[in-house]
Amino acid sequence: MATSGKQSSQWTGRSIPRKEDLRLLQGQGQFMADIATRPGTKEAAILRSPHAHARILAIDVSEAVAVKGVVSVVTGQDVLAAGARPLVVAAPVPADYYPIAVEKVRYVGEPVAVVVARTRAIAEDAAAKIKVSYDPLPAVLGIEEALDPGSAVLHDALGHNVAVHRHLRYGDPDGAFKEAAHVVTGRYWYPKVSSTPIETYGVIATWEQGDTVTIWANFQGPFSMHPVMARALGIGQHQLRVIVPPDIGGAFGIKISIYPYMVLMALVAKIAGVPVRWLEDRLEALAASSSGTDRLTDLTAAVSNVGKVIAWRMRLVDNVGAYIRAPEPGSLFRATGNLVSGYQTQNLDVEAIAVMTNKCPTGPNRGYGVSALYFAMERHMDKIAALVGKDPAEIRRINLIPHSMMPYRTPSGGYYDSGDYLATLERALERADYDQLRQQQQEARRQGRLFGIGIAVGVDPSVSNMGYIDIVEPPEDRKPHRSKSGSGQGSHVQVDASGGVTITLSTCAQGQGHETVAAQLAADILGVDPKDIRVIGGMDSSTRNWTIATGAYSSRFAATGAVATFSAVQQIREKLLDIASHVFEADRDDVQWVSGRAEVKGVPARALTLKQLAGIAHWDVASLPPGMEPGLAVQTYFTPPTLGESVDPEDRVNSSGTYGFMADVVAVEVDSKTFAVKIHRYATVHDIGKVLNPAIVEGQIYGAALHGIGAALLEEMVYDDQGQLLTGTFMDYVVPSAPDAPDLIIDHMDYAEGSSLTTPLGAKGVGESSTETAPAALANAVSDALGIDINQLPMTPNRLFHWFLQRESLISQEV
Amino acid sequence: MEPISVVTVDMIINGRPQQYEVEARQSLADFLRDQVGILGTHIGCEHGVCGACTVLMDGVPVRSCLSLAVSASGHEIVTIEGVKDLPLGQRLQQEFLEHHALQCGFCTPGILTTMAHFVAHYPKATEEEIRDALSGNLCRCTGYHNIIAAVSAVISSRHDDAKR
Amino acid sequence: MKFPPTRYLRPVVLDQALDALNQYKGSIKVLAGGQSLLPLMAMRLADPDILLDINDLAELQEIRDWENCVEIGALIRHQRLIDDPVIQQHAPVLPLVARHIGHLAIRHRGTIGGSLVHCDPAAELPLAVQALDGEMLVQSVGQTRILPAGKFFLSYLMSAVEPHEMLTAIRIPKLMAHTRFAFDEVAGRTGDFALVSALAIVTLDDDASIQVARLAIGGVSEVPFRVYEAEQYLTDAKLTPEVIDGAASIVHQAVNPEGDLHASANYRRHLAGVLTSRVLTRVGVKGDLSWNR
Structure with a gap:
């Protein structure tokens, strides 16, 4: 990518090669499986449930324990006896969740016993010798089945399968529906998909002095799970040290849900009396790590005679699987502030329901709670367009929030600080050459080819407000002084006595290039080369500065960790200038930082280099200004100023720190015989504020789009009616490979310095971006190509064949 | 001939002769990581789909999760740690760096070993052929685009070299 | 794992x-x-x-050019099928289909013998051997059995090789002059097992009518499926669009696939017809003889 324009800064805003790549390209990364274990560490293997729903009658471990090399075999009852407590969750329901099955199993793949042995292979040999007797129970799998009071119940103490049920109202939806010229309804199914990072989970747990545990894990945060883990282990947070390795092999939200395994392995290590390592294998990952929810959306729009949506009525039902596992039911509420996406609608009626079924528990997955919402809304906008006889582009023009209304407060509390949505859409149409595509479509149709065009737009929320989840309880049930808000992230910068700069992050990056961007920002402030700045990735909860929001999730680095780093380096520079002005006996205002040195204005000869000043700070306390502390280290925290409030009594919350915007335009051709979908053109334009590193941003968009495309065309966790997982291998859970990946036309809206009101750097998150729009854009395009109303993903050729056949038979019946 | 469960293996790994005792059941991937102690070969699926563990055996790419260590005895293995010593290895690494062809970097070792073979043997490969050759290496971060661009750059630089 | x-x-x-x-x-x-x-x-x-x-057995790694057939050692790897000049010349169907097997690393390791004995009805080489009427040399102590493809592929993942036996070589009859062939498959992704595949091998007379037709469909039955009825129908005919439609319709009727996660029985049946017509059309145009040049 070309570096655009002349930047006021030398490094920030450029696509410099990444610092991380130097080690990764040589095979010298330090991933979880590469962490050296302490001598005596044993390997764990997990025996998992073959049943979707069954009572555990007995577990006989005698043969397994007798296998040579086995140290210990741990069951759910052993874990309870060791004092384990359930993992807490925001939803107030009696559905206790332990990291291993106790009494009942509730999904295929649920841990039933853990074998600790000299090698993983021996542990697997022994696991096969454990005899478990089960009393199988009927399985509940579908959303509608889970809502049916007559279905089997997963959690007896709850008595039904509904974990959360909230009704949210904003504005005057009933009034709007009375006024509506049209009422448009639709029902949409979004599939259960997992971003399946290529590196699986890994955990090492070791106890010191009996009451302090250190857990290494490729955990991506948020560290709001840290108190959850400590509580489940029955220890204080200060007794739980979590260390995250510098390299994580992809996460995409999935590596949030590793924390139950961190608790489990800590418990197993305690019971077995040895340090324990567990490296998840792919079959375990597919069956029992995490995925997004499958969601059923009922959408009704009140539409004016010109096609303006004046109210939405939404019924969102998320299937969170066998247990409601924190941060679920976040999927239902993550998008609260942007429930209207980029549209002007002020009236909203939302029924939000989470059900439990005998599937693997869910959690955050790229596009958390948003991809499913926009799939329904953007399909719906096309239906509305058809009803009122407008082009899909035009219906969006009619409804989008104009730039003149920025900053904009959504009815549900979202604060959109900036963005030009209409211009973004126009740019996308232009970059896709929309008019030409429509002509091409006419021509293709004349030839009997199935060619379609789809548009999807969306507000892209980033940096989740820790408080949004409070909405799970109705206002009257919320406890005073227990509300949550903000999204703090720390950073630490140190300059050694020789002027060497070390930035210590706590952001748990998984490929987003945090080290590179941190170095770029610092290099500009200090006037040094990013190559000469050392950046330490990973995380250590006992030695680094962090908050419960710490981690890399919710596309948050650019608007939090980068800002904290920026501000820390600025403070370092201020201190250097303070020292210089004291040494020069010059007025503080007369000393400035130029090209890596502090110099007296107008007297370039009177200058001290970074190295010299650092030397003074470390070696020569006597030369420091009176009262100044020696040393050169700064620790900062940052939270976006707009996240200062939790959910209000009207259920409004600004659920995200930044809101970008994107418009995707895609053209597809569907093979009229095999029904394979080929992406002919894909343009995506983003309004994300300032771009800190164009190559990294482009990489995020490419990756995000392909996750959305995977969900649209290929991916789904499929269970049979007994609850057996049919997509339990990488042969059957089909993710996109190189031949499936389209080239994208990517463009960005120009950033006007200072236009973002929520983040000092002006940079908004982009990590999820087109994951949220690609499924809708493709569904719109394929619907357009086939002339059918698609309301379900993925659009496999097999499904398209059947849907098309149904349409043909309907048409022939009409004739 | 008596079947045995622990076998002495001899092989050349990244140019150095090595001898170990291995269990017959041990995969080449586990052997390289756990016994030889070189950690660049990553294990992603252990059933031959994701390609992260790909190494070169006698110069051709193989899945080290779908090879036994004992079967590799008598052969020459090159892992990511040895890619820099292959004819086009460093050029590939450089183009990957310049094209931002990796994000988390976990799949990268398998991609580089596969592509080190590919660019050496298919100097005229088209983009479609590059995509096909990459089809056995799953990457969840990059969307593949920059990987393809980096490999294309190596191949076209070979053409430029040939013209000179 | x-x-x-x-x-x-x-x-x-x-x-x-x-x-x-x-x-x-x-x-x-x-x-x-x-x-x-x-x-x-x-x-x-x-x-x-x-x-x-058996990777050290040199006897299993030879390609022999006999008068009427090519004999391929069971240990010959897929990539060698693609690259070997003798096979390219006399058994060009094999390199054509082998390019669709798995991925680069799989093709460099997997062997023809392994693929045939594994007997997956969706795999490319069993389909080709079935269509080509290949013969399998199956050896045991003091005995060699020669099994035609029709007696070798018994059922889903089951070949005729007994526990004390080993497949050691495969004999592929050389293609007759004026033979054209084409292969196509529909798979979830490049390199995945085909949902359905089709291979047509057609020898033409001087007047362009079909002397011998072979048509095999993969992924629609327990073993690669030779559609003899369609072959008969094609014999002596010319590859006009009507004839191709007729053959596709016979195939559509003849196959009786099972559905699974990735493709229903109806979709597979549909694909069998579609692919039949695609491979026959391609054969009618010129065939894939020049695929590697």
Whole structure:
């Protein structure tokens, strides 16, 4: 990518090669499986449930324990006896969740016993010798089945399968529906998909002095799970040290849900009396790590005679699987502030329901709670367009929030600080050459080819407000002084006595290039080369500065960790200038930082280099200004100023720190015989504020789009009616490979310095971006190509064949 | 001939002769990581789909999760740690760096070993052929685009070299 | 996903291997490329006491150019099928289909013998051997059986090779002059097992009417499916659009596939017809003889 324009800064805003790549390209990364274990560490293997729903009658471990090399075999009852407590969750329901099955199993793949042995292979040999007797129970799998009071119940103490049920109202939806010229309804199914990072989970747990545990894990945060883990282990947070390795092999939200395994392995290590390592294998990952929810959306729009949506009525039902596992039911509420996406609608009626079924528990997955919402809304906008006889582009023009209304407060509390949505859409149409595509479509149709065009737009929320989840309880049930808000992230910068700069992050990056961007920002402030700045990735909860929001999730680095780093380096520079002005006996205002040195204005000869000043700070306390502390280290925290409030009594919350915007335009051709979908053109334009590193941003968009495309065309966790997982291998859970990946036309809206009101750097998150729009854009395009109303993903050729056949038979019946 | 469960293996790994005792059941991937102690070969699926563990055996790419260590005895293995010593290895690494062809970097070792073979043997490969050759290496971060661009750059630089 | 405990044998000559098979029959499994067996072991769906690693057997790595056929050692890897000049010249159908097998790393390791013995009805080489009327040399101590394809592929993942036997070579009849062929498949992704595949091999008269037709469909039955009815229908006909439609319609009727996660029975049946018409159309145009030039 070309570096655009002349930047006021030398490094920030450029696509410099990444610092991380130097080690990764040589095979010298330090991933979880590469962490050296302490001598005596044993390997764990997990025996998992073959049943979707069954009572555990007995577990006989005698043969397994007798296998040579086995140290210990741990069951759910052993874990309870060791004092384990359930993992807490925001939803107030009696559905206790332990990291291993106790009494009942509730999904295929649920841990039933853990074998600790000299090698993983021996542990697997022994696991096969454990005899478990089960009393199988009927399985509940579908959303509608889970809502049916007559279905089997997963959690007896709850008595039904509904974990959360909230009704949210904003504005005057009933009034709007009375006024509506049209009422448009639709029902949409979004599939259960997992971003399946290529590196699986890994955990090492070791106890010191009996009451302090250190857990290494490729955990991506948020560290709001840290108190959850400590509580489940029955220890204080200060007794739980979590260390995250510098390299994580992809996460995409999935590596949030590793924390139950961190608790489990800590418990197993305690019971077995040895340090324990567990490296998840792919079959375990597919069956029992995490995925997004499958969601059923009922959408009704009140539409004016010109096609303006004046109210939405939404019924969102998320299937969170066998247990409601924190941060679920976040999927239902993550998008609260942007429930209207980029549209002007002020009236909203939302029924939000989470059900439990005998599937693997869910959690955050790229596009958390948003991809499913926009799939329904953007399909719906096309239906509305058809009803009122407008082009899909035009219906969006009619409804989008104009730039003149920025900053904009959504009815549900979202604060959109900036963005030009209409211009973004126009740019996308232009970059896709929309008019030409429509002509091409006419021509293709004349030839009997199935060619379609789809548009999807969306507000892209980033940096989740820790408080949004409070909405799970109705206002009257919320406890005073227990509300949550903000999204703090720390950073630490140190300059050694020789002027060497070390930035210590706590952001748990998984490929987003945090080290590179941190170095770029610092290099500009200090006037040094990013190559000469050392950046330490990973995380250590006992030695680094962090908050419960710490981690890399919710596309948050650019608007939090980068800002904290920026501000820390600025403070370092201020201190250097303070020292210089004291040494020069010059007025503080007369000393400035130029090209890596502090110099007296107008007297370039009177200058001290970074190295010299650092030397003074470390070696020569006597030369420091009176009262100044020696040393050169700064620790900062940052939270976006707009996240200062939790959910209000009207259920409004600004659920995200930044809101970008994107418009995707895609053209597809569907093979009229095999029904394979080929992406002919894909343009995506983003309004994300300032771009800190164009190559990294482009990489995020490419990756995000392909996750959305995977969900649209290929991916789904499929269970049979007994609850057996049919997509339990990488042969059957089909993710996109190189031949499936389209080239994208990517463009960005120009950033006007200072236009973002929520983040000092002006940079908004982009990590999820087109994951949220690609499924809708493709569904719109394929619907357009086939002339059918698609309301379900993925659009496999097999499904398209059947849907098309149904349409043909309907048409022939009409004739 | 008596079947045995622990076998002495001899092989050349990244140019150095090595001898170990291995269990017959041990995969080449586990052997390289756990016994030889070189950690660049990553294990992603252990059933031959994701390609992260790909190494070169006698110069051709193989899945080290779908090879036994004992079967590799008598052969020459090159892992990511040895890619820099292959004819086009460093050029590939450089183009990957310049094209931002990796994000988390976990799949990268398998991609580089596969592509080190590919660019050496298919100097005229088209983009479609590059995509096909990459089809056995799953990457969840990059969307593949920059990987393809980096490999294309190596191949076209070979053409430029040939013209000179 | 660690392999279960096993013992290991690595003979250097075929007789040693056959002796071992005889001695340990039932508890020993032949390990060639391992690209089908080892995933099964990793999932602990296969648990052989002994692995007989035949990769050192030179006898199994030869390609012989006989008068009427090419004899291909069972250990010949897929990539060699693609690259070997003798095979390219006399059995060009094999390189054509082999390019669709798995991925680069799989093709460099997997063997023709392994693929045939694994007997997956959606795999490319069994389909080709079925269509080409290949013959399998199956050896045991002191005995060699020669099995035609029709008697070799018994059922889903089941070949006619007995526990004490080993497939050692495959004989592929050389293509007659004026023979054209085409292959196509529909797979979820490049390199995945085909949902359905089709291979047409057609020898033409001087007046362009069909002298011999072979048509095989993969992924629609327990073994690769020769559609003899369609072959008969095509014989003496010319490849006009009407004839192609007729053949596709026969195939559509003749196949009786089962549905699974990735493709319903109806979709598979539909694809069988579609692919038949695609490969026959391509054969009618010029065929794939020039695929590698």
